[in-house]
Amino acid sequence: MFCTLDPTPFCAHCEVHCFEAEERAWNRQMMRYAGPRSWTCGFARQGARHFTGSVRARIRRLENRT
Template sequence: MNKVEKKRLKEQQTIEKMIHLYCKKNHHTKALCPECQELLDYAKARSQRCPFMEEKTFCAHCKVHCYKPEMRERIRQVMRYSGPRMLIYDPKTALWHMLCTIKERILK
């Protein structure tokens, strides 16, 4: 597996964790509800087709927003809810995300 594919997989795993957390706490389910599963499938498909994976850190920092407006708003809701809570539920992923975000801001 090359560097770009590893990065893509890490991004997909992170968004999956965030969507699971959001769904569990907001929709009170153990497995993903159909709405959240649709969002996860959509996010993974977008990540899989991303031509900028090598240069970008996260979709929020990308020059091109490939999400449909409705899906973009849904993923924002998930991020707003799950982002801060990831420090409690998955601190390793949260710290990795924060370090990448700081690195992105420094390099700009």
């Protein structure tokens, strides 16, 4: 499935959910397992970019609440 939003947000921080609740829960569980392991297999740069992007999304969400 392709995201229609531009720029594409991380699924965890998206307001429009493309997947059903069961599939999102499975993706969350899978990434909790595979995410930390991917750092040691050559994906450290992408992981760091994903981490900083998710932190920025959380900060923006907190700023919009006040």
